[in-house]
Amino acid sequence: MIELSTNDLVFSFPEVHPDARLRISFHRTLRIPDDGSEYPLPPGLGSFPLRHVDDFAAKIPASWAQRGGVMMPMYQSEALWMSFDSTWLDDRDTEYPFAIKVATGKINAVTGESWSDGLATAPQDYLVAPEQPWLDGYCVEKGFIRQFVAMPLGSGYSAEEQITGEAVHGGLQIAVFPMKRQVFDQRFPLMDADRMNCRAQAMMAPMADAEMGLAPGGRMRQEIYEDPFGFSDWDRQHKSRCFIHLANSLVWRQVTGHEPPTTPTT
Numbered sequence: 001m002i003e004l005s006t007n008d009l010v011f012s013f014p015e016v017h018p019d020a021r022l023r024i025s026f027h028r029t030l031r032i033p034d035d036g037s038e039y040p041l042p043p044g045l046g047s048f049p050l051r052h053v054d055d056f057a058a059k060i061p062a063s064w065a066q067r068g069g070v071m072m073p074m075y076q077s078e079a080l081w082m083s084f085d086s087t088w089l090d091d092r093d094t095e096y097p098f099a100i101k102v103a104t105g106k107i108n109a110v111t112g113e114s115w116s117d118g119l120a121t122a123p124q125d126y127l128v129a130p131e132q133p134w135l136d137g138y139c140v141e142k143g144f145i146r147q148f149v150a151m152p153l154g155s156g157y158s159a160e161e162q163i164t165g166e167a168v169h170g171g172l173q174i175a176v177f178p179m180k181r182q183v184f185d186q187r188f189p190l191m192d193a194d195r196m197n198c199r200a201q202a203m204m205a206p207m208a209d210a211e212m213g214l215a216p217g218g219r220m221r222q223e224i225y226e227d228p229f230g231f232s233d234w235d236r237q238h239k240s241r242c243f244i245h246l247a248n249s250l251v252w253r254q255v256t257g258h259e260p261p262t263t264p265t266t
Contacts, residue, residue, distance in 0.1 A: 002242050004070065007047045011098075011176040011240050020178045022098045022129060023085040026050070026072060026244070028261060029136075031079045031149050032218030038144075039220050041081075041136060048072040048080065051256060053245060059255045060245075069171075069243030073252035073260035074150040079217055081136040081148065084129035092188040095130040099177040099227070099234045102127065102135060104148070104214040105170055109138050110224055118239075119177060121231050126177075131225045138216050139224045149217035150246065170213040172244035180235045187229070213246065 001012045005023070013020040026048045032039040050070045057065050064071065074080065082102070086095040099119055101108065106115035111125045119126050127135060137145035179187075249260045 002240055004050055004052065007050050009050065009070065009174070009242060009244075011242075013178045013235075013238055013240070016178045016235055016238050017096065017181050017184060019087045019089055020096050020098075021087045022096075022100070022176055022178075024100075024174065025083045025085070027081050027083065029079050029081055031077065032147055032220060034146075034149075034216075034218045036219065039218055041220060041222070042079070042147075044081070046261065048074070049258075049261070050244075056255045064245050067243045067245075069245060071245040071247050071252075071255075073249055074246050075249055075260070076150050079147050079149045080214075081134055083134040084127070084132060086129050089188075091190050093191060094188045096184065097131075097179040097229065097233075098129045099179075100127045100129060100132075101125065101173075101175040101177075103173040104138075106173060109135065109148075112138065112140075115173060117175075118236055119231070119234060121227070124227055126227075128225060128227050128229070131228055135224075136220060136222055140216070140219070143221055143223055144219060145222045145224075146219050147217035148214045150214065171246050172214065173241070174244065175239055175241040177234045177236055177239050179229070179233055183229075183233045187233075 001014070003010050003012070007025070009024045009026075011022045011024070028045040028048055030042040030045070032042055050072050053060050053064050053069055053071050060071070084098075084100060086098055088095050101110075101119070103109060103115045107113070108115060108125050110127065111123055113125070116125070135145075137147040140146050247255065252258070252260045
């Protein structure tokens with residue numbers, strides 16, 4: 001099940017576990033220079049607004065209506081990063097784990113290869129939350145990514161066009177796989193009362209065109225973590241997938257009747 005909650009995309013798998021919920025947020029940020037230098041992570045400037053495309057079926061492109069999902073506005077002068085937040089379970093002292101595939105224009109952001117269903121390990125084509133708290137761009141080598149930046153679809157600059165030579169899909173594609181229920185119960189058993197009390201005491205101490213695509217931008221250091229679990233731990237029978245369409249500011253106004261967020265500082 002997929003729903004919107006305060007501009008976050010929430011994936012829920014109640015048929016697997018009542019607490020198997022993953023929240024994905026899309027954050028506005030500055031574009032760092034694409035000059036070959038290495039830059040620190042830029043600041044977050046608030047979340048992008050999200051809307052169900054089905055709510056605007058009469059005004060959106062036919063391809064959006066066919067694919068479904070949600071839409072959000074992006075100026076060409078801005079970039080995005082996404083964060084992953086799964087449900088924290090006090091009685092197990094962990095968050096519920098998920099495997100997450102991220103693609104732009106159906107180009108995998110981790111491997112640079114065309115989208116494929118399911119999960120793969122050679123090379124690993126997915127992220128693991130909560131191990132991976134966020135993703136700012138395309139993995140280009142170990143320890144480095146190139147920032148997700150907005151580009152008009154058809155300009156020739158999107159990752160999709162650079163790799164396939166075509167501007168067909170655009171947007172973002174996300175697929176989420178929860179950990180199997182029996183594996184979760186084995187790896188993270190319920191804590192007894194003594195362990196719960198010790199943990200509670202420890203926590204009291206102070207703690208130190210119409211459509212847009214995404215292209216590789218500036219270079220920054222960011223680790224893509226290897227799967228700390230077993231490949232067979234993921235429940236590939238209960239995948240949930242969503243398409244996130246990117247609209248430029250003009251189309252966003254025409255479709256929703258609202259202004260997009262203020263253009264970020266350059």
